[in-house]
Amino acid sequence: xxxxxxxxxxxxxxxxxxxxxxxxxxxxxxxxxxxxxxxxxxxxxxxxxxxxxxxxxxxxxxxxxxxxxxxxxxxxxxxxxxxxxxxxxxxxxxxxxxxxxxxxxxxxxxxxxxxxxxxxxxxxxxxxxxxxxxxxxxxxxxxxxxxxxxxxxxxxxxxxxxxxxxxxxxxxxxxxxxxxxxxxxxxxxxxxxxxxxxxxxxxxxxxxxxxxxxxxxxxxxxxxxxxxxxxxxxxxxxxxxxxxxxxxxxxxxxxxxxxxxxxxxxxxxxxxxxxxxxxxxxxxxxxxxxxxxxxxxxxxxxxxxxxxxxxxxxxxxxxxxxxxxxxxxxxxxxxxxxxxxxxxxxxxxxxxxxxxxxxxxxxxxxxxxxxxxxxxxxxxxxxxxxxxxxxxxxxxxxxxxxxxxxxxxxxxxxxxxx
Amino acid sequence: xxxxxxxxxxxxxxxxxxxxxxxxxxxxxxxxxxxxxxxxxxxxxxxxxxxxxxxxxxxxxxxxxxxxxxxxxxxxxxxxxxxxxxxxxxxxxxxxxxxxxxxxxxxxxxxxxxxxxxxxxxxxxxxxxxxxxxxxxxxxxxxxxxxxxxxxxxxxxxxxxxxxxxxxxxxxxxxxxxxxxxxxxxxxxxxxxxxxxxxxxxxxxxxxxxxxxxxxxxxxxxxxxxxxxxxxxxxxxxxxxxxxxxxxxxxxxxxxxxxxxxxxxxxxxxxxxxxxxxxxxxxxxxxxxxxxxxxxxxxxxxxxxxxxxxxxxxxxxxxxxxxxxxxxxxxxxxxxxxxxxxxxxxxxxxxxxxxxxxxxxxxxxxxxx
Numbered sequence: 001x002x003x004x005x006x007x008x009x010x011x012x013x014x015x016x017x018x019x020x021x022x023x024x025x026x027x028x029x030x031x032x033x034x035x036x037x038x039x040x041x042x043x044x045x046x047x048x049x050x051x052x053x054x055x056x057x058x059x060x061x062x063x064x065x066x067x068x069x070x071x072x073x074x075x076x077x078x079x080x081x082x083x084x085x086x087x088x089x090x091x092x093x094x095x096x097x098x099x100x101x102x103x104x105x106x107x108x109x110x111x112x113x114x115x116x117x118x119x120x121x122x123x124x125x126x127x128x129x130x131x132x133x134x135x136x137x138x139x140x141x142x143x144x145x146x147x148x149x150x151x152x153x154x155x156x157x158x159x160x161x162x163x164x165x166x167x168x169x170x171x172x173x174x175x176x177x178x179x180x181x182x183x184x185x186x187x188x189x190x191x192x193x194x195x196x197x198x199x200x201x202x203x204x205x206x207x208x209x210x211x212x213x214x215x216x217x218x219x220x221x222x223x224x225x226x227x228x229x230x231x232x233x234x235x236x237x238x239x240x241x242x243x244x245x246x247x248x249x250x251x252x253x254x255x256x257x258x259x260x261x262x263x264x265x266x267x268x269x270x271x272x273x274x275x276x277x278x279x280x281x282x283x284x285x286x287x288x289x290x291x292x293x294x295x296x297x298x299x300x301x302x303x304x305x306x307x308x309x310x311x312x313x314x315x316x317x318x319x320x321x322x323x324x325x326x327x328x329x330x331x332x333x334x335x336x337x338x339x340x341x342x343x344x345x346x347x348x349x350x351x352x353x354x355x356x357x358x359x360x361x362x363x364x365x366x367x368x369x370x371x372x373x374x375x376x377x378x379x380x381x382x383x384x385x386x387x388x389x390x391x392x393x394x395x396x397x398x399x400x401x402x403x404x405x406x407x408x409x410x411x412x413x414x415x416x417x418x
Numbered sequence: 419x420x421x422x423x424x425x426x427x428x429x430x431x432x433x434x435x436x437x438x439x440x441x442x443x444x445x446x447x448x449x450x451x452x453x454x455x456x457x458x459x460x461x462x463x464x465x466x467x468x469x470x471x472x473x474x475x476x477x478x479x480x481x482x483x484x485x486x487x488x489x490x491x492x493x494x495x496x497x498x499x500x501x502x503x504x505x506x507x508x509x510x511x512x513x514x515x516x517x518x519x520x521x522x523x524x525x526x527x528x529x530x531x532x533x534x535x536x537x538x539x540x541x542x543x544x545x546x547x548x549x550x551x552x553x554x555x556x557x558x559x560x561x562x563x564x565x566x567x568x569x570x571x572x573x574x575x576x577x578x579x580x581x582x583x584x585x586x587x588x589x590x591x592x593x594x595x596x597x598x599x600x601x602x603x604x605x606x607x608x609x610x611x612x613x614x615x616x617x618x619x620x621x622x623x624x625x626x627x628x629x630x631x632x633x634x635x636x637x638x639x640x641x642x643x644x645x646x647x648x649x650x651x652x653x654x655x656x657x658x659x660x661x662x663x664x665x666x667x668x669x670x671x672x673x674x675x676x677x678x679x680x681x682x683x684x685x686x687x688x689x690x691x692x693x694x695x696x697x698x699x700x701x702x703x704x705x706x707x708x709x710x711x712x713x714x715x716x717x718x719x720x721x722x723x724x725x726x727x728x729x730x731x732x733x734x735x736x737x738x739x740x741x742x743x744x745x746x747x748x749x750x751x752x753x754x755x756x757x758x759x760x761x762x763x764x765x766x767x768x769x770x771x772x773x774x775x776x777x778x779x780x781x782x783x784x785x786x787x
Contacts, residue, residue, distance in 0.1 A: 287709045288767045291722065291741055294489045301469040302462055302496050308470055313711045 008170050013130065013139075014146040014161040022170055025127060026177050030158020032096045033123040035406060036079040040121055043148065043155055045072040047117075050144045057144075060137050061242050062390075066110040069392055070117060078121065078394065082402065093409040096123030097203070098179035100405060103171075103193060105184040105207075106131035107246040109138045114392045115182060115401075116159070122405035125158040127174055132163050172196045180404060185209050205404050207397050210248035210356035211328045214239075214386055215347045215371075218258025218266045218340075220362025232361055233273035235387020239359060240315070241283060242390055245332040248397075249357040249382070249389040252330055255347050256340045257363075263340045271309075271317055278314045285314050289333035296331040306337075326350055348374035355379045356397060359386040424448045425532070428728055433539045433699035434756035438749040441700050441758060442482060448728040449485045449736060453477050456734035459500035463488075463734040483705055483714045487724055487737040490682055493521035501526045501732045512569050512681045523682055526732035533685030533729055534579070536701045541580050544675060544689055545641060551606035552581020553599065555615025555624045557588040569681050570616055573645065576684065577614050587613075587624070594627035603637070610639035613671065616646035621661065628668035636670040645677045645687075652765065658694065678763055682735045686727040688761075695747050695760035702727040704761060706746055707739070717746040720764055741767040 008022040033040055048070035057063035068074065086094065100119045104112030116128050130138060142161055149156035164170050175181055175196040183190050186209030198204060214236070221229070239250055254270075256263055293316040297308055300318065304327070307319045315334035320326075326339055341347065344367055347358070351374075358380055360368060372383050381398040384391070394401045424447045436444070454477050456463045467476050471486045479485050492498065499506070505526040512521040525533070554574055561571045578584060585602045589595050603611065615624065620642070628634050642665060651661065662674045678696045679687035686702030698704060705724040706715045715721045723744045730736045742763055749759040 284710055286768075288741075290710050290712055291489065291739070291767060294739065295491050298466060298470065298489055298492050299495050301466050302492075306469050307472075310470065310712070 008167075008173065010162040010164045010170060012160065012162055013134075013142045014159075015149040015156045016146065020160075020162070022173055025160045025162060026173065028125065028157060028160060030125050030154065030156075032098065032125065032158075033154075035094050035096060035123045036082050036121055037123065039154065040123070041072070041075050041079060043152055044070045044075050044117055044121065046152075047113075047144065047148055048072070050148065051141070054140065054144065056140050057137065060109075061238070062108065062110045063137055063141065065242075065390065065392075066113055066141075069114070075121070078402070089408075091411055093411050094406045095409055097405050097407050098124060099177055100124045100126050101174045101178035101181045102126060102128040103181075103183045103189060104128060104130045105186070105189075106133055107248075108243050109135050110141065111184060112138075112161075113141060115184060116161075118394055118401050119180075119182075119405045120155075120159065122402060124180075124405060127160045127162060127177070129171075129174070130161060130163050132165060134163070168192075168196065175202075178202055180204065182401075182404065183207065203404070205399055205401070207248075208354065210381075210397065211253075211330065211354055212249045212251050212357040212359070212389065213253035213255060213355075214251040214359045214361070215255045215257060215344065215363070216266075216270075216360070216386075217344075217362030218256045218262045221256075221266050222262055222269065224362075229269065229273050230277070232386055233270070233277040235385070236274060236359075237277045237281070237283070238387055239389035240334060240336070241285065244286060244289070245334060245336075247390055249359075250332075251357075251359055251389065252332075252336055253326070253328070254336055254338050255350070256338060257342070257344050257347065258340070259342075260340065263338075267317070267319060267338055271312065274315060275313065283314055285334055289314075292333045293331060293335045296329075296335055300327075300329075328355075344371055345374065347371060348378065351375040351378045351380045353379040355381075357382045357384060357389055359384055359389045361386045424451060425728060428700055429532075429535060429539075431700055433536070433543050433701065434697065434758055436700045437757045438759060442703070444700070445703055445726060445728060446480070446482050446485075449482060449726060450477065450479065452728070452730065452734075452736040453479075453486060455731065456500045456736070460498060460734050462496055462498055463500070482703065482726055485726065485737045487739045488734065490521070490680070490738045490740050493523060493682055493733075493735070494519040497522065497524075498733050498735070499524045500734055506732070510569075510572055510681045510684065521681055523684075523735065524733050529730060529732040532731070534576075536685045536699070536729060537576065537687065538580070540687060540689060540699050540701075545580065545612060548609070549580060549582045550609050551602070551611040552577065552584050553602065553611055553613045554584060554586050555588065555613060555620050556586060557590050557592060558586040559590050569646075570619075572681060572684070573616065574614070577643075581612055581614075588619075592623050594623060594631070596627075596631060599635075603635070610641070611637070613637075613640060613642040615642075615644055617644045617648065617661075617676070618646060618650040620644050620665070621651055621656065625661075625664050625668055629664070634668040634670070638670045638672060640669070640671050641673045641675065642669075642671045643675050643677065645679060647766065648763070680725070680740070682738055683725055683727040683730065685729050686725075691754055691756055691760055693747075693751075693754065693760070695762055696744075697754075697756055697760040698758045700758065701729065703759060704744070704746070706744060706761070709743070709767065712739075717748060717759075720745040722767065723761075723763070743767060 009019050010022055012018055012020040048067050051057050051063055051067035102115045112128050112130050116126055119126050171193055175198050179202045181198055181204045183193050183206040185207045190206045190208050256266060297316060305321055308316055318337040320339050348371055360383060368383055424444055428444055457467055467486055476486050506524045507527050508525045508530055510523040561574050587595055587599045665671050665674050676690040677687050688696040688698055691697040703726050706721040707724055708715055708721050720743055723740045723742045725740060726737050743765050744761050744763045746759055746761045750757045
C-alpha cells in the first residue's frame with residue numbers, strides 16, 4: 001500500500017509554524033555540506049549564544065547544558081577529533097549520510113537538538129519529528145531555531161522540525177525518503193517504527209528504553225571529606241532531577257559495594273547530603289511527583305520487603321534488606337532503591353541488556369576498567385562519575401553517532417597511497 | 419470487629435453537632451482502633467505498616483495527622499480486605515474510563531450498615547426525614563445490571579432509599595424525557611421532589627437539554643443533589659456559581675447541593691453547606707497536605723486532600739490520601755449552626771507528567787464517555 005504524500009500533512013514547528021504538506025517537507029532543496037564545515041559550526045555557535053542568553057531557557061538546567069554543549073569550544077573539539085579521524089584514515093573520504101530522519105524521544109526536551117546538531121554538523125539534510133506533547137522548553141528551543149533560520153537560508157533550506165500524531169503513513173513516507181533513520185525510543189516507538197521499511201540503501205540506528213544505576217564504594221563514601229560528599233550529592237542531584245529522572249541515563253538504583261555494617265551509616269549520610277542539596281537549590285519538583293512515588297512504593301511494598309522514610313522530601317529512597325532483591329523498575333520523579341553487595345564484580349553480575357549508564361564513586365581506575373569489561377559485555381554502554389550521567393556524548397548507547405551520520409567513501413589513488 | 423464504643427458515640431450524635439476539637443478526639447480514637455484492627459486482619463495492610471510506616475509503633479498516634487494512610491489508587495492495584503471473602507456482601511467499583519484500572523472495595527454487612535446509617539443522618543440533616551419523590555437525572559439502564567456496581571449506579575442505588583417512586587428522567591439515548599418528567603411531577607405534586615444526578619450529567623443532559631428545548635420547569639421548592647468530579651465542567655469553563663445559576667434559570671430549583679464523596683469511603687460524604695463549602699460531618703474529616711512534602715497544611719493553604727472516615731471495617735480504607743487538591747476554609751461556624759471543618763475542592767492533581775522514553779508515539783487516549 002502506498003499513500004501519496006500530497007494528501008498527508010504534518011505540523012511544521014521550524015522554520016515556520018503551521019500545517020505543511022509532507023510533499024513539500026520531503027522536497028526541501030537545501031544542499032549537503034562538507035562534514036564539520038566552518039559555516040555549520042558557526043550556526044551551532046550562534047544557537048548556543050541564543051540559548052544561553054534566553055531568560056526562559058537559562059532557568060532550565062537541561063537547556064543550559066545544551067547551550068554549553070553547542071558552544072564553539074566544544075564543537076571545535078568535535079571537529080578536531082574528526083580531523084584526527086581523517087588523518088588516521090587517508091584511504092577514506094567522509095561524506096554526509098544524506099537525508100536523515102530523526103524521531104526524538106519525549107522524555108528529554110533537549111535530545112532532539114543533540115541528535116540533529118550532530119547530523120547537521122556532518123553535513124546532512126534533516127527531518128526531525130518531535131513529540132506531540134510539547135513542553136514550554138521544547139517550544140522555546142524550536143522558536144530559537146526558527147528565528148535563526150530567518151537569517152540563515154542554508155539552515156532553513158535543509159532542515160525541517162515537525163510533529164504529527166500517531167500516523168504510520170507519514171512515518172512510512174519519511175522512512176522511504178531517508179538514507180539514515182535514527183529512532184530515539186523507547187522500546188514501543190522502536191518496535192512500532194521498525195516495521196516501516198527503509199530504502200534498501202538506507203541505514204538505521206535505534207535506541208530502546210534503557211536502565212541506569214549507580215555504584216558506590218561504601219567505605220570510600222564514608223571516608224570522603226564533607227566537601228567531597230557534598231559534591232557527590234550535587235552530582236547525584238543533577239543526574240536524578242534534571243529531567244525528572246526520566247532520562248535514560250538517570251540512575252534508579254544505587255548499588256553499595258561494601259560491608260553490611262557500613263550500609264546504614266552510608267545511607268544516612270547520603271540521604272542527609274541529598275536532602276541538604278535539595279534545600280540548597282530550593283528544588284520543588286512537579287506537583288504530582290510525591291503521589292507518583294507513593295503509588296509506586298506502596299505497590300512495591302505489597303510484594304517485597306523494604307523500608308522507606310516517608311519524611312524524605314522531593315525524593316524517596318527504598319532500601320531493600322538483602323542484596324538478593326533487585327528490581328530494574330522505573331518510577332521516576334525522585335525515587336531510587338538501594339541494595340548492597342560485597343564486591344564490585346557483583347555489580348557486573350546484575351547488569352544486562354538494556355542497561356545503559358553506570359555512574360560510579362570511589363573505585364580505582366583498574367577496578368572500573370574491569371567493571372567496564374565485565375558489565376560492558378553484558379550490555380552496559382557507559383561508566384561515568386556520578387554527576388556526569390546526563391552529559392551528552394557523540395558515542396551513545398555504545399554507538400558512534402558521528403560515524404552513523406557519515407558515509408565512508410573508499411579511495412585508492414593511482415599513486416598507490418592509501 | 420465488635421462495635422466500638424467510640425463509633426456508637428459518633429452514631430449517637432447529630433452529624434454536625436460536635437465542635438472540631440471534640441470531634442477530633444473521638445475520630446483519633448476511632449482511627450487508632452481501625453488502624454489496629456486492619457493491622458491485625460489484613461495481611462497486606464500489616465505488611466505496608468511494617469515496611470512503610472516503621473511497624474507497630476505507627477499504631478500509636480495522638481494526632482489524626484500522624485495516622486498511617488494509603489494512597490487511594492492502591493485499591494486499583496491490590497485486593498485489600500480485612501474480612502474473609504465469604505463475609506463480603508458487596509463489592510463496589512469506581513467508575514473508570516475504558517482501559518483504566520478500577521478500585522475494588524469490599525463491604526461486609528457491618529460496614530455496609532455503618533455506611534447507610536451515617537448517610538441517612540447526613541441526608542436527613544439536609545433533606546428532612548420525609549421520603550420524597552425522587553428524580554434521577556440519568557437513564558434507567560445505568561442500574562439495570564446490578565452485578566456491576568459502577569460509581570454512577572452505586573450512587574443512584576445509595577440514594578434510592580431516601581426517596582420514593584423513583585423516576586429516571588433520561589432515556590437510554592440520554593435524551594431528556596421532558597414529557598414523562600412533567601407527568602411525574604404532576605402526579606407527585608403534593609410533595610417537593612428531590613433531583614439527583616452526577617454533576618456532568620446534570621449539566622449536559624438536564625440543563626443543556628432544557629436550555630435547548632426552551633420552556634423550562636418551575637420547581638422552586640425542589641432540591642437538586644449532585645456529585646462527581648468538576649473536571650469535565652472545568653474543561654468547558656463552568657464555575658460552581660454558574661452551574662447553580664443556570665440550573666435555577668432552566669428549572670427554578672433554588673436549592674442546589676453538591677457533595678463530595680468517593681467509592682472508597684461511601685457513607686461519610688461531604689455535603690455543601692449554605693456557604694457553598696463542603697462540610698465534614700462527625701463521621702469523617704479531611705487533612706490537607708503539601709503536594710510535595712506531604713506535610714499537613716493550615717486552613718487557607720491548598721494541598722492534597724487526605725480523607726479520614728470512621729466507617730471502613732471490612733477494608734483498610736479509613737485513612738486515604740486522595741489525588742484531589744483542596745483547601746480548608748474554616749470550622750465550627752455558629753452562623754451556619756454546623757460544627758466541623760469545611761473546605762473547597764480545587765481540582766485533581768495534574769496527572770503525573772512524567773514522560774517515559776516510550777511516549778514519543780503515544781496512542782491517542784480515548785476520551786471518557
